[in-house]
Amino acid sequence: MLEFAILGLLHEAPMHGYELRKRLFDMLGTLRAFSYGSLYPTLRRLLKAGLIVEDDPSEPDDERAARTWGKRGKRVYKLSAEGKERFAEMLADVGPQAYDDEGFGVHMAFFSRTPAEIRMRILEGRRRRVEERREGLRSSVARAGEQIDRYTRELHRLGLEHSEREVRWLNELIATEQREQKERQDGVE
Amino acid sequence: MLEFAILGLLHEAPMHGYELRKRLFDMLGTLRAFSYGSLYPTLRRLLKAGLIVEDDPSEPDDERAARTWGKRGKRVYKLSAEGKERFAEMLADVGPQAYDDEGFGVHMAFFSRTPAEIRMRILEGRRRRVEERREGLRSSVARAGEQIDRYTRELHRLGLEHSEREVRWLNELIATEQREQKERQDGVE
DNA sequence: GGTCACTATATCGCGCCGATACATCAGAGA
DNA sequence: TCTCTGATGTATCGGCGCGATATAGTGACC
Numbered sequence: 001m002l003e004f005a006i007l008g009l010l011h012e013a014p015m016h017g018y019e020l021r022k023r024l025f026d027m028l029g030t031l032r033a034f035s036y037g038s039l040y041p042t043l044r045r046l047l048k049a050g051l052i053v054e055d056d057p058s059e060p061d062d063e064r065a066a067r068t069w070g071k072r073g074k075r076v077y078k079l080s081a082e083g084k085e086r087f088a089e090m091l092a093d094v095g096p097q098a099y100d101d102e103g104f105g106v107h108m109a110f111f112s113r114t115p116a117e118i119r120m121r122i123l124e125g126r127r128r129r130v131e132e133r134r135e136g137l138r139s140s141v142a143r144a145g146e147q148i149d150r151y152t153r154e155l156h157r158l159g160l161e162h163s164e165r166e167v168r169w170l171n172e173l174i175a176t177e178q179r180e181q182k183e184r185q186d187g188v189e
Numbered sequence: 190m191l192e193f194a195i196l197g198l199l200h201e202a203p204m205h206g207y208e209l210r211k212r213l214f215d216m217l218g219t220l221r222a223f224s225y226g227s228l229y230p231t232l233r234r235l236l237k238a239g240l241i242v243e244d245d246p247s248e249p250d251d252e253r254a255a256r257t258w259g260k261r262g263k264r265v266y267k268l269s270a271e272g273k274e275r276f277a278e279m280l281a282d283v284g285p286q287a288y289d290d291e292g293f294g295v296h297m298a299f300f301s302r303t304p305a306e307i308r309m310r311i312l313e314g315r316r317r318r319v320e321e322r323r324e325g326l327r328s329s330v331a332r333a334g335e336q337i338d339r340y341t342r343e344l345h346r347l348g349l350e351h352s353e354r355e356v357r358w359l360n361e362l363i364a365t366e367q368r369e370q371k372e373r374q375d376g377v378e
Numbered sequence: 379g380g381t382c383a384c385t386a387t388a389t390c391g392c393g394c395c396g397a398t399a400c401a402t403c404a405g406a407g408a
Numbered sequence: 409t410c411t412c413t414g415a416t417g418t419a420t421c422g423g424c425g426c427g428a429t430a431t432a433g434t435g436a437c438c
Contacts, residue, residue, distance in 0.1 A: 002394075018417050027341050029329070029348060030322045038394040040419055073402070073417055111340040133219045140218070151300040152216050158358050159218060162351055169347050191425075207386050227425040229388055263386065286396095 001097070001106050002034055002042045007051065007079065007087040008110040014055045014078035017043055031105045043077060051083035091118060098122050099129040116184075120177055127170045134163035190286070190295050191223055191231045196240065196268065196276040197299040203244045203267035206232055220294045232266060240272035283310050288318040305373075309366055316359045323352035 009015065009023055017039055024034055046052045055076040079087075091114055097103040104126050111119050137160040141153065198204065198212055206228055213223050235241045244267040268276075280303055286292040293315050300308050326349040330342060 016417075017419095026329075027338075027344075029326060029345060031344070031348060033395090035395050035397095036417095036419075037396065037421085042393085044419095075418075105344060108340050108344055109338075112338055137218060149216075149298075149301055151297050154358075154362065155216075155220070155294060155297055156218060158355060159220060161354055161358075165350055165354070166347060169343075169350075173343065205386075206388095222426090224426050224428095225386095225388075226390085226427065231424085233388095 001032075001103060002038055003046060003051075004087070004090050005034070005106055005109075006039075006042065006046060007083055007090070008113065010052060010077065010079040010083070011087070011113060014076050016074050016076045027109045028105055032102050046083070047077070049082075050080055051086050052077045053080050091115070094118060094121050094125065099125045116177065116181055120174070120181075123170060123174050123177065127167060127174070130163050130166050130170065134160060134167060137163060190221075190292060191227055192235060192240075193276070193279050194223070194295055194298075195228075195231065195235065196272055196279070197302065199241060199266065199268040199272070200276070200302060203265050205263050205265050216298045217294055221291050235272070236266070238271075239269055240275050241266045242269050280304070280307060283307060283314065287311050288314045305366065305370055309363070309370075312359060312363050312366065316356060316363070319352050319355050319359065323349060323356060326352060 005024055006020060009020055015023070017036070020043075021034060021036065021039055024032075028034075043052070047054065055078040091110075098107050099122070104122070107114070107122055114122075137156050140148070140156045141160055194213055195209060198209055204212070206225070209232075210223060210225065210228055213221075217223075232241070236243065244265040280299075287296050288311070293311070296303070296311055303311075326345050329337070329345045330349055
Protein backbone atom coordinates (compact mmCIF):
# COMPACT_ATOMS: atom_id res chain seq x y z
CA MET A 1 0.00 0.00 0.00
CA LEU A 2 2.79 2.41 0.88
CA GLU A 3 4.57 1.40 -2.28
CA PHE A 4 1.45 2.20 -4.28
CA ALA A 5 1.08 5.57 -2.57
CA ILE A 6 4.70 6.57 -3.10
CA LEU A 7 4.63 5.64 -6.75
CA GLY A 8 1.37 7.52 -7.17
CA LEU A 9 2.61 10.67 -5.49
CA LEU A 10 5.85 10.76 -7.43
CA HIS A 11 3.78 11.12 -10.58
CA GLU A 12 3.19 14.72 -9.55
CA ALA A 13 6.79 15.68 -8.94
CA PRO A 14 10.10 14.42 -7.55
CA MET A 15 10.05 14.52 -3.78
CA HIS A 16 12.01 13.59 -0.70
CA GLY A 17 10.78 11.40 2.09
CA TYR A 18 9.60 14.05 4.46
CA GLU A 19 7.56 15.72 1.76
CA LEU A 20 6.02 12.45 0.67
CA ARG A 21 4.94 11.82 4.20
CA LYS A 22 3.32 15.21 4.53
CA ARG A 23 1.45 14.97 1.26
CA LEU A 24 0.29 11.51 2.24
CA PHE A 25 -0.93 12.78 5.53
CA ASP A 26 -2.84 15.59 3.86
CA MET A 27 -4.54 13.20 1.50
CA LEU A 28 -5.39 10.43 3.90
CA GLY A 29 -5.58 12.35 7.13
CA THR A 30 -5.90 10.04 10.02
CA LEU A 31 -7.24 7.32 7.78
CA ARG A 32 -3.71 6.10 7.29
CA ALA A 33 -0.69 7.77 8.75
CA PHE A 34 2.38 5.85 7.47
CA SER A 35 5.26 6.36 9.83
CA TYR A 36 8.87 7.06 8.94
CA GLY A 37 9.62 3.63 10.23
CA SER A 38 7.96 2.24 7.12
CA LEU A 39 8.50 5.12 4.73
CA TYR A 40 12.30 5.16 4.60
CA PRO A 41 12.77 1.40 4.37
CA THR A 42 10.17 1.31 1.60
CA LEU A 43 11.99 4.05 -0.27
CA ARG A 44 15.15 1.98 -0.03
CA ARG A 45 13.36 -1.07 -1.33
CA LEU A 46 11.91 0.83 -4.28
CA LEU A 47 15.30 2.28 -5.03
CA LYS A 48 16.92 -1.12 -5.05
CA ALA A 49 14.14 -2.45 -7.24
CA GLY A 50 14.76 0.37 -9.67
CA LEU A 51 11.21 1.70 -9.45
CA ILE A 52 12.48 5.07 -8.30
CA VAL A 53 15.82 6.76 -8.84
CA GLU A 54 17.66 9.39 -6.91
CA ASP A 55 17.36 12.78 -8.46
CA ASP A 56 20.79 14.05 -7.57
CA PRO A 57 21.57 16.19 -10.51
CA SER A 58 24.13 18.52 -8.98
CA GLU A 59 21.71 21.41 -8.86
CA PRO A 60 19.99 22.65 -11.94
CA ASP A 61 19.83 25.94 -10.00
CA ASP A 62 16.14 25.32 -10.14
CA GLU A 63 14.84 26.01 -6.62
CA ARG A 64 18.29 25.90 -5.11
CA ALA A 65 17.03 27.56 -1.98
CA ALA A 66 15.37 24.42 -0.68
CA ARG A 67 18.56 22.42 -0.43
CA THR A 68 20.85 24.73 1.44
CA TRP A 69 21.94 21.76 3.48
CA GLY A 70 25.40 20.95 4.60
CA LYS A 71 26.72 17.55 3.88
CA ARG A 72 24.09 15.57 2.09
CA GLY A 73 20.72 15.84 3.66
CA LYS A 74 17.61 15.61 1.55
CA ARG A 75 17.50 12.75 -0.85
CA VAL A 76 15.14 13.53 -3.70
CA TYR A 77 13.53 10.66 -5.55
CA LYS A 78 11.82 10.52 -8.88
CA LEU A 79 9.89 7.89 -10.75
CA SER A 80 11.67 5.62 -13.21
CA ALA A 81 10.04 4.18 -16.32
CA GLU A 82 9.72 0.88 -14.48
CA GLY A 83 8.08 2.68 -11.60
CA LYS A 84 5.46 4.20 -13.87
CA GLU A 85 4.80 0.83 -15.37
CA ARG A 86 4.50 -0.77 -11.96
CA PHE A 87 2.02 1.83 -10.80
CA ALA A 88 -0.14 1.23 -13.85
CA GLU A 89 -0.08 -2.49 -13.13
CA MET A 90 -1.07 -1.93 -9.54
CA LEU A 91 -3.92 0.30 -10.65
CA ALA A 92 -5.25 -2.37 -12.97
CA ASP A 93 -4.89 -5.19 -10.46
CA VAL A 94 -7.97 -4.65 -8.32
CA GLY A 95 -7.87 -7.22 -5.54
CA PRO A 96 -9.66 -7.55 -2.20
CA GLN A 97 -7.16 -5.20 -0.58
CA ALA A 98 -8.71 -2.43 -2.65
CA TYR A 99 -11.97 -2.92 -0.77
CA ASP A 100 -10.83 -2.91 2.81
CA ASP A 101 -10.82 0.23 4.93
CA GLU A 102 -7.26 1.27 4.40
CA GLY A 103 -6.67 0.00 0.90
CA PHE A 104 -9.82 1.61 -0.37
CA GLY A 105 -8.88 5.00 1.03
CA VAL A 106 -5.47 4.91 -0.57
CA HIS A 107 -6.87 3.82 -3.93
CA MET A 108 -9.49 6.50 -3.86
CA ALA A 109 -6.92 9.16 -3.11
CA PHE A 110 -5.45 8.37 -6.53
CA PHE A 111 -8.71 8.18 -8.44
CA SER A 112 -7.75 11.18 -10.54
CA ARG A 113 -5.07 8.99 -12.10
CA THR A 114 -7.31 5.93 -12.28
CA PRO A 115 -9.25 4.94 -15.42
CA ALA A 116 -13.02 5.41 -15.04
CA GLU A 117 -13.70 1.73 -15.52
CA ILE A 118 -11.42 0.75 -12.67
CA ARG A 119 -12.78 3.46 -10.43
CA MET A 120 -16.17 1.86 -10.96
CA ARG A 121 -14.94 -1.63 -10.09
CA ILE A 122 -13.38 -0.40 -6.87
CA LEU A 123 -16.41 1.64 -5.83
CA GLU A 124 -18.75 -1.29 -6.42
CA GLY A 125 -16.46 -3.79 -4.75
CA ARG A 126 -16.21 -1.54 -1.76
CA ARG A 127 -19.97 -1.18 -1.64
CA ARG A 128 -20.44 -4.92 -1.64
CA ARG A 129 -17.93 -5.21 1.17
CA VAL A 130 -19.53 -2.55 3.33
CA GLU A 131 -22.98 -3.96 2.70
CA GLU A 132 -21.83 -7.31 4.02
CA ARG A 133 -20.47 -5.71 7.14
CA ARG A 134 -23.69 -3.79 7.55
CA GLU A 135 -25.79 -6.95 7.34
CA GLY A 136 -23.63 -8.66 9.91
CA LEU A 137 -23.93 -5.77 12.31
CA ARG A 138 -27.62 -5.41 11.61
CA SER A 139 -28.41 -8.91 12.70
CA SER A 140 -26.12 -8.57 15.69
CA VAL A 141 -27.82 -5.40 16.85
CA ALA A 142 -31.29 -6.76 16.11
CA ARG A 143 -30.55 -9.93 18.08
CA ALA A 144 -31.10 -7.63 20.99
CA GLY A 145 -31.09 -7.95 24.72
CA GLU A 146 -30.13 -11.50 25.37
CA GLN A 147 -26.52 -12.55 25.84
CA ILE A 148 -24.66 -9.78 24.05
CA ASP A 149 -22.58 -7.53 26.24
CA ARG A 150 -23.98 -4.04 26.48
CA TYR A 151 -20.81 -2.25 25.44
CA THR A 152 -20.24 -4.65 22.61
CA ARG A 153 -23.70 -3.83 21.34
CA GLU A 154 -22.95 -0.13 21.49
CA LEU A 155 -19.83 -0.75 19.46
CA HIS A 156 -21.89 -2.62 16.90
CA ARG A 157 -24.48 0.14 16.82
CA LEU A 158 -21.85 2.69 15.88
CA GLY A 159 -20.36 0.36 13.30
CA LEU A 160 -23.79 -0.14 11.80
CA GLU A 161 -24.41 3.59 11.50
CA HIS A 162 -21.06 4.07 9.85
CA SER A 163 -21.72 1.28 7.39
CA GLU A 164 -25.12 2.64 6.47
CA ARG A 165 -23.70 6.07 5.97
CA GLU A 166 -20.85 4.84 3.84
CA VAL A 167 -23.16 2.83 1.61
CA ARG A 168 -25.21 5.94 0.97
CA TRP A 169 -22.04 7.88 0.27
CA LEU A 170 -20.87 5.19 -2.16
CA ASN A 171 -24.24 5.20 -3.92
CA GLU A 172 -23.90 8.90 -4.57
CA LEU A 173 -20.37 8.53 -5.87
CA ILE A 174 -21.37 5.67 -8.12
CA ALA A 175 -24.33 7.63 -9.46
CA THR A 176 -22.06 10.56 -10.22
CA GLU A 177 -19.58 8.34 -11.99
CA GLN A 178 -22.34 6.84 -14.11
CA ARG A 179 -23.75 10.21 -15.01
CA GLU A 180 -20.35 11.45 -16.07
CA GLN A 181 -19.62 8.37 -18.08
CA LYS A 182 -22.88 8.84 -19.91
CA GLU A 183 -22.01 12.46 -20.62
CA ARG A 184 -18.65 11.42 -21.98
CA GLN A 185 -20.32 8.94 -24.29
CA ASP A 186 -22.90 11.46 -25.44
CA GLY A 187 -20.13 13.91 -26.08
CA VAL A 188 -18.31 11.45 -28.29
CA GLU A 189 -21.28 10.39 -30.33
CA MET B 190 -3.63 -5.46 21.75
CA LEU B 191 -4.07 -9.14 20.99
CA GLU B 192 -2.40 -9.97 24.26
CA PHE B 193 -4.88 -7.74 26.05
CA ALA B 194 -7.81 -9.34 24.25
CA ILE B 195 -6.68 -12.89 24.97
CA LEU B 196 -6.11 -12.20 28.62
CA GLY B 197 -9.49 -10.50 28.82
CA LEU B 198 -11.35 -13.33 27.14
CA LEU B 199 -9.75 -16.01 29.26
CA HIS B 200 -11.32 -14.39 32.30
CA GLU B 201 -14.60 -15.90 31.15
CA ALA B 202 -13.40 -19.45 30.71
CA PRO B 203 -10.47 -21.58 29.54
CA MET B 204 -10.41 -21.72 25.75
CA HIS B 205 -8.42 -22.96 22.80
CA GLY B 206 -7.12 -20.79 19.98
CA TYR B 207 -9.88 -21.36 17.52
CA GLU B 208 -12.52 -20.50 20.06
CA LEU B 209 -10.69 -17.36 21.14
CA ARG B 210 -10.58 -16.23 17.57
CA LYS B 211 -14.29 -16.77 17.06
CA ARG B 212 -15.25 -14.96 20.24
CA LEU B 213 -12.97 -12.13 19.28
CA PHE B 214 -14.54 -11.89 15.90
CA ASP B 215 -18.02 -11.80 17.40
CA MET B 216 -17.06 -8.98 19.71
CA LEU B 217 -15.10 -6.83 17.35
CA GLY B 218 -16.65 -7.82 14.08
CA THR B 219 -14.75 -6.36 11.20
CA LEU B 220 -13.32 -3.71 13.44
CA ARG B 221 -10.39 -5.96 14.15
CA ALA B 222 -10.05 -9.44 12.79
CA PHE B 223 -6.86 -10.94 14.31
CA SER B 224 -5.61 -13.72 12.10
CA TYR B 225 -4.24 -17.07 13.18
CA GLY B 226 -0.90 -15.85 12.00
CA SER B 227 -0.81 -13.60 15.04
CA LEU B 228 -3.02 -15.54 17.40
CA TYR B 229 -1.00 -18.72 17.74
CA PRO B 230 2.39 -17.05 18.06
CA THR B 231 0.93 -14.74 20.69
CA LEU B 232 -0.47 -17.69 22.60
CA ARG B 233 3.00 -19.21 22.58
CA ARG B 234 4.52 -16.01 23.85
CA LEU B 235 2.00 -15.72 26.66
CA LEU B 236 2.60 -19.34 27.57
CA LYS B 237 6.34 -18.80 27.74
CA ALA B 238 5.83 -15.68 29.81
CA GLY B 239 3.69 -17.67 32.21
CA LEU B 240 0.66 -15.44 31.77
CA ILE B 241 -1.41 -18.38 30.63
CA VAL B 242 -1.02 -22.09 31.30
CA GLU B 243 -2.10 -25.15 29.41
CA ASP B 244 -5.19 -26.70 30.87
CA ASP B 245 -4.40 -30.31 30.12
CA PRO B 246 -6.08 -32.06 32.95
CA SER B 247 -6.64 -35.49 31.42
CA GLU B 248 -10.33 -34.99 31.07
CA PRO B 249 -12.51 -34.11 33.96
CA ASP B 250 -15.20 -35.85 31.87
CA ASP B 251 -16.72 -32.41 31.83
CA GLU B 252 -17.79 -31.77 28.24
CA ARG B 253 -15.78 -34.66 26.96
CA ALA B 254 -17.71 -34.66 23.73
CA ALA B 255 -15.91 -31.65 22.35
CA ARG B 256 -12.49 -33.28 22.38
CA THR B 257 -13.05 -36.53 20.59
CA TRP B 258 -9.81 -35.87 18.79
CA GLY B 259 -7.10 -38.36 18.02
CA LYS B 260 -3.58 -37.55 18.94
CA ARG B 261 -3.44 -34.19 20.58
CA GLY B 262 -5.42 -31.56 18.85
CA LYS B 263 -6.95 -28.77 20.83
CA ARG B 264 -4.71 -27.06 23.30
CA VAL B 265 -6.78 -25.43 25.97
CA TYR B 266 -5.36 -22.43 27.80
CA LYS B 267 -6.34 -20.81 31.02
CA LEU B 268 -5.30 -17.71 32.87
CA SER B 269 -2.54 -17.86 35.47
CA ALA B 270 -2.39 -15.60 38.51
CA GLU B 271 0.27 -13.56 36.72
CA GLY B 272 -1.99 -13.29 33.72
CA LYS B 273 -4.81 -11.87 35.80
CA GLU B 274 -2.43 -9.40 37.33
CA ARG B 275 -1.08 -8.40 33.96
CA PHE B 276 -4.56 -7.79 32.59
CA ALA B 277 -5.39 -5.57 35.55
CA GLU B 278 -2.22 -3.59 34.91
CA MET B 279 -3.06 -3.19 31.26
CA LEU B 280 -6.53 -2.00 32.18
CA ALA B 281 -5.14 0.64 34.48
CA ASP B 282 -2.47 1.80 32.06
CA VAL B 283 -4.52 4.02 29.75
CA GLY B 284 -2.19 5.27 27.05
CA PRO B 285 -2.74 6.84 23.63
CA GLN B 286 -3.24 3.40 22.11
CA ALA B 287 -6.50 3.22 24.03
CA TYR B 288 -7.78 6.17 21.99
CA ASP B 289 -6.99 5.11 18.46
CA ASP B 290 -9.52 3.32 16.28
CA GLU B 291 -8.45 -0.21 16.96
CA GLY B 292 -7.24 0.07 20.51
CA PHE B 293 -10.36 1.88 21.58
CA GLY B 294 -12.61 -0.82 20.16
CA VAL B 295 -10.74 -3.57 21.94
CA HIS B 296 -10.75 -1.71 25.23
CA MET B 297 -14.43 -0.98 24.98
CA ALA B 298 -15.20 -4.61 24.29
CA PHE B 299 -13.91 -5.31 27.79
CA PHE B 300 -15.63 -2.43 29.52
CA SER B 301 -17.71 -4.80 31.61
CA ARG B 302 -14.51 -5.80 33.35
CA THR B 303 -13.17 -2.26 33.51
CA PRO B 304 -13.55 0.02 36.56
CA ALA B 305 -15.99 2.88 35.97
CA GLU B 306 -13.31 5.48 36.50
CA ILE B 307 -11.10 4.02 33.80
CA ARG B 308 -14.00 3.62 31.43
CA MET B 309 -14.56 7.34 31.82
CA ARG B 310 -10.93 8.20 31.12
CA ILE B 311 -10.95 6.13 27.96
CA LEU B 312 -14.25 7.52 26.73
CA GLU B 313 -13.13 11.09 27.26
CA GLY B 314 -9.72 10.51 25.77
CA ARG B 315 -11.31 8.98 22.74
CA ARG B 316 -13.67 11.92 22.42
CA ARG B 317 -10.80 14.37 22.49
CA ARG B 318 -9.04 12.35 19.83
CA VAL B 319 -12.04 12.18 17.53
CA GLU B 320 -12.78 15.86 18.02
CA GLU B 321 -9.29 16.68 16.85
CA ARG B 322 -9.74 14.59 13.76
CA ARG B 323 -13.09 16.23 13.16
CA GLU B 324 -11.59 19.71 13.34
CA GLY B 325 -8.86 18.78 10.92
CA LEU B 326 -11.32 17.38 8.43
CA ARG B 327 -13.70 20.27 8.95
CA SER B 328 -11.16 22.84 7.91
CA SER B 329 -10.03 20.67 5.02
CA VAL B 330 -13.55 20.33 3.71
CA ALA B 331 -14.35 23.99 4.32
CA ARG B 332 -11.19 25.08 2.49
CA ALA B 333 -13.27 24.18 -0.52
CA GLY B 334 -12.82 24.25 -4.24
CA GLU B 335 -9.29 25.38 -4.76
CA GLN B 336 -6.43 22.94 -5.02
CA ILE B 337 -7.80 19.92 -3.21
CA ASP B 338 -8.44 16.88 -5.35
CA ARG B 339 -12.12 16.13 -5.75
CA TYR B 340 -11.91 12.51 -4.60
CA THR B 341 -9.75 13.42 -1.69
CA ARG B 342 -12.38 15.90 -0.61
CA GLU B 343 -15.07 13.24 -0.82
CA LEU B 344 -12.93 11.03 1.38
CA HIS B 345 -12.62 13.84 3.88
CA ARG B 346 -16.35 14.49 3.76
CA LEU B 347 -17.08 10.92 4.75
CA GLY B 348 -14.46 11.02 7.46
CA LEU B 349 -15.98 14.19 8.81
CA GLU B 350 -19.45 12.68 8.97
CA HIS B 351 -18.10 9.65 10.77
CA SER B 352 -16.25 11.80 13.28
CA GLU B 353 -19.29 13.92 14.00
CA ARG B 354 -21.41 10.88 14.50
CA GLU B 355 -18.91 9.21 16.77
CA VAL B 356 -18.59 12.30 18.94
CA ARG B 357 -22.34 12.32 19.42
CA TRP B 358 -22.27 8.61 20.20
CA LEU B 359 -19.51 9.18 22.76
CA ASN B 360 -21.42 12.02 24.35
CA GLU B 361 -24.35 9.73 24.92
CA LEU B 362 -22.18 7.04 26.39
CA ILE B 363 -20.45 9.49 28.68
CA ALA B 364 -23.77 10.93 29.81
CA THR B 365 -25.02 7.44 30.61
CA GLU B 366 -21.89 6.64 32.55
CA GLN B 367 -22.23 9.83 34.56
CA ARG B 368 -25.87 9.17 35.31
CA GLU B 369 -25.08 5.68 36.51
CA GLN B 370 -22.20 6.83 38.61
CA LYS B 371 -24.46 9.34 40.29
CA GLU B 372 -27.03 6.65 40.95
CA ARG B 373 -24.38 4.46 42.48
CA GLN B 374 -23.33 7.28 44.79
CA ASP B 375 -26.90 8.09 45.75
CA GLY B 376 -27.48 4.44 46.45
CA VAL B 377 -24.50 4.33 48.79
CA GLU B 378 -25.35 7.41 50.73
C1' DG C 379 -17.97 -43.47 -1.28
C1' DG C 380 -17.22 -38.63 -2.15
C1' DT C 381 -17.05 -34.06 -1.08
C1' DC C 382 -18.15 -30.13 1.55
C1' DA C 383 -17.97 -27.11 5.48
C1' DC C 384 -16.27 -26.60 9.87
C1' DT C 385 -13.04 -27.29 13.62
C1' DA C 386 -8.25 -27.05 14.87
C1' DT C 387 -3.06 -25.95 15.04
C1' DA C 388 0.95 -24.07 13.06
C1' DT C 389 4.72 -21.53 10.27
C1' DC C 390 6.85 -18.18 7.02
C1' DG C 391 7.86 -13.78 4.99
C1' DC C 392 7.17 -9.18 5.20
C1' DG C 393 4.66 -4.71 5.77
C1' DC C 394 4.17 -1.38 9.03
C1' DC C 395 4.37 0.98 13.63
C1' DG C 396 6.34 3.41 17.70
C1' DA C 397 10.27 4.86 19.82
C1' DT C 398 14.42 6.80 19.34
C1' DA C 399 18.54 9.18 17.68
C1' DC C 400 20.70 12.69 15.33
C1' DA C 401 21.34 16.63 12.48
C1' DT C 402 20.12 21.56 10.26
C1' DC C 403 17.56 25.73 9.92
C1' DA C 404 14.25 29.66 10.81
C1' DG C 405 12.15 32.70 13.79
C1' DA C 406 10.78 34.46 18.40
C1' DG C 407 12.04 36.33 22.45
C1' DA C 408 15.51 37.35 26.40
C1' DT D 409 23.64 38.24 20.58
C1' DC D 410 22.24 34.07 22.38
C1' DT D 411 19.20 30.56 23.16
C1' DC D 412 15.29 27.95 22.76
C1' DT D 413 11.61 26.04 20.20
C1' DG D 414 9.55 23.96 16.28
C1' DA D 415 9.77 22.54 11.82
C1' DT D 416 12.59 20.02 8.44
C1' DG D 417 15.08 15.98 7.31
C1' DT D 418 17.10 11.00 7.37
C1' DA D 419 17.60 6.72 9.53
C1' DT D 420 17.36 2.19 12.47
C1' DC D 421 15.51 -1.30 15.69
C1' DG D 422 12.35 -4.51 17.88
C1' DG D 423 8.22 -6.35 17.60
C1' DC D 424 3.22 -6.91 16.25
C1' DG D 425 0.06 -8.56 13.16
C1' DC D 426 -1.40 -10.09 8.35
C1' DG D 427 -2.11 -13.17 4.39
C1' DA D 428 -0.99 -17.29 2.41
C1' DT D 429 -0.32 -21.83 3.07
C1' DA D 430 0.03 -26.67 4.95
C1' DT D 431 -2.10 -30.33 7.48
C1' DA D 432 -5.70 -33.08 9.40
C1' DG D 433 -9.82 -34.88 11.94
C1' DT D 434 -15.13 -34.48 12.08
C1' DG D 435 -19.94 -34.54 10.81
C1' DA D 436 -23.49 -34.42 7.48
C1' DC D 437 -25.68 -34.78 3.26
C1' DC D 438 -26.39 -37.28 -1.05
